[in-house]
Amino acid sequence: MLIFHVNGKERRVDVTPDTPLLWVLREKLGLAGSKFGCGEGLCGACTVHVDGQPLRSCVTPVGDVRGKKVMTIEGIPENHPVKKAWLAQEVSQCGYCQPGQIMSAVALLKKKPKPNDADIDRAMSGNLCRCGTYGRIRRAIHAAGAGASTKGGKKP
Amino acid sequence: MSEGTGISRRQFMKTSALAGGGLLLACHIPFGSRNATAAGETVFAPNAFLRIGTDESVTVIVNKSEMGQGVYTSLPMLLAEELCCDWQKVRFQPSPVAPEYNHAQFGPIMVTGGSTSVRSEWERLSLAGAAAREMLVAAAAGRWKVDPAACRAENGIVLGPGGKQLSFGKLAASAAKLPVPREPRLKSGARKLLGKPLHRLDSPAKINGSAIFGIDVAVPGMLVAVIARPPVFGGRAKSFDASGALAVPGVRQALAVDAGVAVVADGFWPAMKGREKLQIVWEEPEESKISTSAMRRDYARLAATPGLTARKDGDAPAVLATAKKRFEAEYEVPYLAHAPMEPLNCFVDLKADSCLIRTGSQFQTVDRNAAARVAGLKPEQVTLETTFLGGGFGRRACTGSDFVIEAVQVAKAIKLPVKVIRTREDDMRAGYYRPMWYDRVSACLDEKGMPLAWHHCIVGQSIIAGTPFESAMVKDGIDDTSVEGAANTPYEIPNLQVELHSPKNAVPVLWWRSVGHSHTAFVMECFLDELAHAAGIDPFQYRRRLLAKHPRTLKVLETVAEKAGWGKPLPKGHGRGIAVHESFGSFVAQVAEVSIDKKGALKIHRVVCAIDCGRIVNPDTIKAQMESGITFGLSAALFGAITLKNGRVEQGNFHDYQLMRMQGMPRVEAYIIDSSEHPGGVGEPGVPPIAPALANALFVATGARVRSLPITAEKILAALGKG
Numbered sequence: 001m002l003i004f005h006v007n008g009k010e011r012r013v014d015v016t017p018d019t020p021l022l023w024v025l026r027e028k029l030g031l032a033g034s035k036f037g038c039g040e041g042l043c044g045a046c047t048v049h050v051d052g053q054p055l056r057s058c059v060t061p062v063g064d065v066r067g068k069k070v071m072t073i074e075g076i077p078e079n080h081p082v083k084k085a086w087l088a089q090e091v092s093q094c095g096y097c098q099p100g101q102i103m104s105a106v107a108l109l110k111k112k113p114k115p116n117d118a119d120i121d122r123a124m125s126g127n128l129c130r131c132g133t134y135g136r137i138r139r140a141i142h143a144a145g146a147g148a149s150t151k152g153g154k155k156p
Numbered sequence: 157m158s159e160g161t162g163i164s165r166r167q168f169m170k171t172s173a174l175a176g177g178g179l180l181l182a183c184h185i186p187f188g189s190r191n192a193t194a195a196g197e198t199v200f201a202p203n204a205f206l207r208i209g210t211d212e213s214v215t216v217i218v219n220k221s222e223m224g225q226g227v228y229t230s231l232p233m234l235l236a237e238e239l240c241c242d243w244q245k246v247r248f249q250p251s252p253v254a255p256e257y258n259h260a261q262f263g264p265i266m267v268t269g270g271s272t273s274v275r276s277e278w279e280r281l282s283l284a285g286a287a288a289r290e291m292l293v294a295a296a297a298g299r300w301k302v303d304p305a306a307c308r309a310e311n312g313i314v315l316g317p318g319g320k321q322l323s324f325g326k327l328a329a330s331a332a333k334l335p336v337p338r339e340p341r342l343k344s345g346a347r348k349l350l351g352k353p354l355h356r357l358d359s360p361a362k363i364n365g366s367a368i369f370g371i372d373v374a375v376p377g378m379l380v381a382v383i384a385r386p387p388v389f390g391g392r393a394k395s396f397d398a399s400g401a402l403a404v405p406g407v408r409q410a411l412a413v414d415a416g417v418a419v420v421a422d423g424f425w426p427a428m429k430g431r432e433k434l435q436i437v438w439e440e441p442e443e444s445k446i447s448t449s450a451m452r453r454d455y456a457r458l459a460a461t462p463g464l465t466a467r468k469d470g471d472a473p474a475v476l477a478t479a480k481k482r483f484e485a486e487y488e489v490p491y492l493a494h495a496p497m498e499p500l501n502c503f504v505d506l507k508a509d510s511c512l513i514r515t516g517s518q519f520q521t522v523d524r525n526a527a528a529r530v531a532g533l534k535p536e537q538v539t540l541e542t543t544f545l546g547g548g549f550g551r552r553a554c555t556g557s558d559f560v561i562e563a564v565q566v567a568k569a570i571k572l573p574v575k576v577i578r579t580r581e582d583d584m585r586a587g588y589y590r591p592m593w594y595d596r597v598s599a600c601l602d603e604k605g606m607p608l609a610w611h612h613c614i615v616g617q618s619i620i621a622g623t624p625f626e627s628a629m630v631k632d633g634i635d636d637t638s639v640e641g642a643a644n645t646p647y648e649i650p651n652l653q654v655e656l657h658s659p660k661n662a663v664p665v666l667w668w669r670s671v672g673h674s675h676t677a678f679v680m681e682c683f684l685d686e687l688a689h690a691a692g693i694d695p696f697q698y699r700r701r702l703l704a705k706h707p708r709t710l711k712v713l714e715t716v717a718e719k720a721g722w723g724k725p726l727p728k729g730h731g732r733g734i735a736v737h738e739s740f741g742s743f744v745a746q747v748a749e750v751s752i753d754k755k756g757a758l759k760i761h762r763v764v765c766a767i768d769c770g771r772i773v774n775p776d777t778i779k780a781q782m783e784s785g786i787t788f789g790l791s792a793a794l795f796g797a798i799t800l801k802n803g804r805v806e807q808g809n810f811h812d813y814q815l816m817r818m819q820g821m822p823r824v825e826a827y828i829i830d831s832s833e834h835p836g837g838v839g840e841p842g843v844p845p846i847a848p849a850l851a852n853a854l855f856v857a858t859g860a861r862v863r864s865l866p867i868t869a870e871k872i873l874a875a876l877g878k879g
Contacts, residue, residue, distance in 0.1 A: 016405070019425045027380070027423045032372040033365020035546070036424075037497050038580045042810040045497060073365035086363045090355060090776055093784055094224030095362030096369060096497040096546030125819040128810060130497045130547045131224045132787025134821040136780075 004065045006031065007075030017063025021055075022046045024062045025072060033073035033099045037128065044127030047100040048072050054107040056126075073099035082106050085144035093131035101127045105141050114145045200328035202291055202336055204256040205235060205284045207249075212312060212325035214241045217249050219257035220277070221268040221518050222358060223496075223548035224784065225839040226777040229356045230274055231281060233773050237349045238285030238342060241324060242312035248357050250542045253520045263628075265521035269553045269667070271740035271837020274773055278835055286340035288331075295331040296322045353776035358544070370516040370543045371577060373503040378573040379408060381566050382427045384434050385416040385586055388444040388803030389662040393417050393436050400433030410434065413565040415558070415586075420570055424577055444662045445803040448491065448592060451661070455594035455615040456486065463613055463655035464633045467643040470651030475609035479600035483690060487597065487679040489865045491798035492590040493813060494668055498546020499583040502563035505573040506531055511538040515560065516545035518553035522624075526557035530564040549788070550667040554588055555623035558664075581808040589798050590668030591617040593675040597683045605691025606701060609651035612642055612679070618658040619665045633658070637667065641676030641739060641844065646709055647684065647702040663800065669788055670843035673739040678865065681735035681848030686861065695852065696722050696734050708768050709736055711829055712745040715766040719827055720747035727751075730761065731857025735845035741836030742769040743829075746786070748822075748849040751857050756869035756878070758794060758854060760822040765842065767826065770833035778838050782826035785842020790822075791815045793847040795866050 002013050006029060013028050020039075025031040025048070034057055037045035041056035048057045049071040076083060082105050092098050101124070108115055108123035115123070120141055129137070198215070200208040207215040216232035228248040236246050251257040257266050260276040289309045296314035297304035299322065307316045312324045361367040386392055396417050398410035406426030410419050417436055421427035476482055502515040504527070511531045517523045517540065524540040531538065545552055554560075563576040578586065593616035602608040618635035620626055629635065634656055636643075643654040668674060688698035696717050703710045713736045717723075720732065729751045736745035749762040765782045772778065795814035799806045807813040847865055855861050860875035 015425075023423060023425045026372075027374075030374075031365070032368070032374070035369075035497070036371060036499070036577070038810050040580070040809050040811070043497065043580075073363075076364070078364065083363050087355065087359055090353075090359065090780065092356065092359050092362040093226070093780060094222075094497065094545060094547045095358065095367055096544075098362050099365045102363060121819040125817045128497065128815050128817065130495060130549075130788070130791075130815060132784040132816070133780075134787065134816070134818050135783055135824055137818070 002062055002066055004067060005069045007071060013062065015062060018061050020058050021048065021060045021062045021065055021070070022057035025057060031072050031074050035096055035099060037097065042128075043097070044104060045097050045100040047103040047127065049103060049107060052107070052110070054104050073103060076102065076106060080106070081144040081147065082109065082140070085140040089136045089140040089143060091133050091136040091140050093133055097127060097129045101129065101137055105137070105144070108141065109145055115141060200288070200332045202288045202332070203284045204251075205281060206239070206288050208288070208324055208328045210325050210328060212242070212245050212323055213247060214239065214245050214312070214324070215247045215249050217251045219251040219266060220273040221516065221542055221545050221548065221552070222250075223268070223516070223518065223545035223552070225273070225781060226356055226774065227268070227273045228358045229354065230773045230777055231277055232357065233349045233354060234274070234278055234281040235285040237347060238282045239289050240309040240311065240343065240348070243349060243354065245312060246357065253524050253540050258521070265519070267521070267553060268518040268548070269550065271742070271839040271841065275741060275835040275837060282342055283340055286342050287337050289343075290337045290340050291331040291334045292324055292327050294334055295327045299330065351772050351775065354774055356777070367544050369498050369546045370503065370514065371498055371501045371546070373514045373543060373575060375505065375573050378503070378575060379420050379422065379570065380424045380427050381418045381420040381574050381576045382424070382431050382579065383413065383416045383418045383562060383576065383582065384431050384436055385582060386438050386440070388440045389587055389664060390444040391438050391440045394439040395437045397435040400435065401430035404430040404433060409570055411566070411569045413562055413569070415562040418566045418576070420566065420574060428579070440803065441662070446661055446663070447801050448799045451592065452488065452594065454659070455592070458615045458657045458659065459486065459594050459596035459613045463615075463657040465653065466634050466639040466656050467652060467654040469649070469653075470609070472609040472611040472651040472653035475651045476598055476600055476611055479609070482598055482600050483687060484596070484598040485683055485686065485863055487595040487682065487863045489593050489675045489678060490796070491592045491663065492668055492792055492796045493584050493798050493807070494547070494549040494551035494588075495584065495813060495815065496545070496547025496549060496551055499578045499580055500551070500559040501575060501577045502559050503573070503575040504563045504567035506564065506567040506571070509533070509537060511564070513538065513540045513560065513564075514543055515540070516543050516548070516552055517560070518545070518548045518550070519557070522555070523557045523560040526561050527564045530561050531568060549669040550671070551588060554666060555625065556588070556664065558586070558588065580810070584798070584808055584813055585805040587664035588666040589663065590674060591619060591665040595675070595679045597679060599683070599687055601687060601691055605693055607647070607649045607684075607687055610649045611653045613655045613657070614639060614642060615657040615659065616675070617660065617663070617665045619667055619671070621658060621660070637672045639676070640672040641737060642680055645680055646706045646738060648705065649702075662803075669785070670739060670840040673737060673840070673844040674792070677735065677737040677739075677844030678847045678851070681737065681845065682851050682863065685733070685848070685852040685855070689855070694723075699734070699736060708743045708833070709738055712736060712743045712766040712768050715827055715829060716745035716747050716764055719766065719825065720749070720764040722747065729857060731853045731855070733849045733852025733854065733856060735848035735852060737841070737844040739841045739844055741834070742767055742838060742841040743836075744782070744841045744845055746845040746849045748846065748853045750850060750853040752854070752872060756873040756876075758850070758867055758869075758872065760790065760820070760850065763822050763824045763846065763849070765824065765826045766829060767838070767841065768829035768831050768833070769836040769838050769841070770831050771835045772828065773835070775828055778828055779826040781838040782842040783824050785840065786824055786846050787816050787821065789843040789846035790850070793850050793865055793867055797866055
């Protein structure tokens with residue numbers, strides 16, 4: 001039995017320790033917000049936080065997070081500035097990569113509350129988006145960093 | 157009434173009246189309905205596309221798949237505009253597969269594709285909204301005993317004489333008892349929703365992880381399967397030993413399906429571990445052991461021989477034969493994978509007399525019918541529920557229904573609910589690519605430097621030949637999707653000939669975002685640019701002269717040039733390139749600004765885009781689709797190539813099939829032409845111009861003319877004689 005914390009709750013799972021954290025979250029814990037895109041840590045769709053650090057859960061054996069604190073997209077509060085900025089900038093298209101993008105952005109902003117473009121390039125280039133929302137992601141991160149995204153964006 | 161939707165008002169009313177007879181009320185509520193309101197009872201269902209609840213909720217049933225292009229917002233906007241409801245109360249719900257949700261233009265199938273969602277549904281959804289509004293107004297008028305003409309609907313409320321007011325929710329039950337108007341009148345006056353940058357209705361679910369994609373589908377007792385696939389197309393498992401696989405804890409079964417050998421397990425990981433332990437002897441047909449390098453040589457040979465004629469104005473070969481100076485070039489583009497971020501997958505629950513499928517499909521009727529064939533059921537016994545699609549780009553409208561068929565075969569064997577998941581490598585290597593193309597073009601100029609003759613020979617597989625759509629879409633051997641954008645070029649060239657060779661081979665091919673335009677625009681716009689430079693005429697002005705009779709094309713071209721500062725000085729080593737292309741009823745022009753670094757790698761600084769897509773639903777969605785198409789096209793222009801060696805696909809994941817990333821992504825600006833023309837598409841038209849704009853900019857920046865995609869540093873250095 002493996003014990004770790006997910007989004008503030010203690011979870012116990014009975015799986016082999018080599019099972020990637022991603023599949024434990026998705027199939028054992030019912031947290032399907034973290035996505036499978038490549039299985040090799042190449043696309044970032046599976047990004048979660050482990051003890052505050054962004055990590056690719058598709059290549060992280062669940063045995064490695066024993067006793068640690070995991071945060072997934074489901075654990076990010078609805079009123080989080082990054083989520084608000086994502087809505088205000090209307091970032092999402094197909095939406096599949098966005099949970100991973102948001103987890104990377106939240107981690108970046110925690111480390112660097114007002115990142116510049118080079119910081120964003122460094123922190124976000126591991127997250128692929130096939131729909132091409134990069135420009136909006138950049139704007140949303142700047143907006144969240146500036147705290148300017150709380151008005152909910154344009155309305156008719 | 158707007159033209160071209162292919163459905164008459166009478167037909168529409170017949171359909172909606174039938175659907176309104178309580179038929180749909182009784183029908184199964186599709187998966188994904190949690191996106192719709194559940195609080196209020198639906199009491200008013202006047203047609204197949206609308207439900208109004210006692211809680212004032214307005215649910216629009218959307219018959220198009222949401223794959224990023226925003227149909228779960230733009231289609232509800234069309235209906236809501238005419239309904240005059242409160243937009244804050246509008247929800248969406250994916251439609252089931254039923255005849256009333258068939259494509260309004262493409263015949264009796266439910267399909268999302270060809271950048272047609274808004275333009276094909278505009279009339280139908282507007283009328284659906286208008287009819288419901290008239291019924292609500294009539295219900296209010298009846299209750300107040302006043303003339304309906306003295307009442308009007310606004311923001312979800314019917315307003316009557318003397319300040320009388322009743323909300324849609326309160327009127328819904330009585331409106332439901334009224335006859336559906338046969339000739340609803342579209343409202344006049346200012347538009348409340350259309351043309352406004354409304355927020356997407358699906359965004360909240362997409363940022364909190366609650367949006368359900370096909371891969372997220374789970375039911376109690378569901379198993380997960382992965383399939384070991386043959387190393388070459390057309391291969392199959394001759395024999396296999398599953399003892400190692402079955403020894404993996406959690407693995408339930410291993411079985412042969414047409415696609416290979418499936419390992420069924422309690423979850424994805426044990427299925428993967430089991431698959432690694434399979435011992436399979438593959439049968440590889442000789443004709444499958446092909447290599448793209450050899451194909452390229454064959455294609456080049458074919459391109460020099462006469463093909464089927466797709467367009468013939470004047471006599472290009474004769475004019476060229478006597479020309480003093482001829483310009484000739486070969487262009488080529490490789491196979492491309494769609495590579496949606498969500499790998500293909502499909503959930504199936506097959507019972508003796510029913511089959512439930514949940515997947516992200518763009519091709520519901522085709523997939524459902526294929527599933528029925530495999531399951532041995534009637535189509536109406538198969539329910540297909542459309543989830544969110546983690547990208548489609550054409551891949552999820554598969555003429556062969558491959559990802560659905562393999563899942564039904566697994567389900568049929570194990571008799572338990574199962575979800576088949578493809579790994580990224582499975583997804584990338586199992587085929588259905590944008591075809592590889594080889595184009596040979598020759599041209600000569602008149603005394604003013606303008607094209608006098610243009611002879612273009614196109615070589616590449618037909619995506620339609622051999623599919624059930626061949627009889628409808630291939631005419632006299634010409635698959636229009638192979639030559640679109642070339643055979644119908646708007647450029648005025650007196651002697652124009654376009655020919656086509658459609659060789660066949662084992663590689664499965666399919667439409668890929670922007671289809672034929674993804675290669676023809678590259679050839680047309682680059683070679684034309686070559687001619688402009690050869691004539692010593694500015695490429696923007698050159699195009700203007702050739703487009704005098706095409707005002708919409710001209711307008712986007714002039715707009716993009718102005719916005720990009722065409723002709724204004726640039727930093728040393730930078731260059732601007734321009735391209736314009738019409739596709740899917742829309743007109744798009746783009747300017748790219750590029751330079752190269754010391755290693756010869758292309759650096760893109762800025763992309764400016766102008767689109768005329770006619771009347772507008774949601775301008776922010778249009779801009780997003782331009783940004784999206786440009787990024788998709790940049791991935792292809794800079795990195796994309798699927799190659800085969802001895803029949804084996806050489807790429808497998810995002811390290812060797814790279815996509816654009818945040819780093820390297822240029823600033824993109826999109827401008828929309830104010831237009832009252834018939835609506836055009838927006839999902840695809842942003843893709844075609846970017847590769848030629850880039851290649852043309854590279855030439856200006858460096859003098860390197862690269863005629864093959866992707867534009868790599870090696871090709872640039874080779875073109876500069878430094879390779």
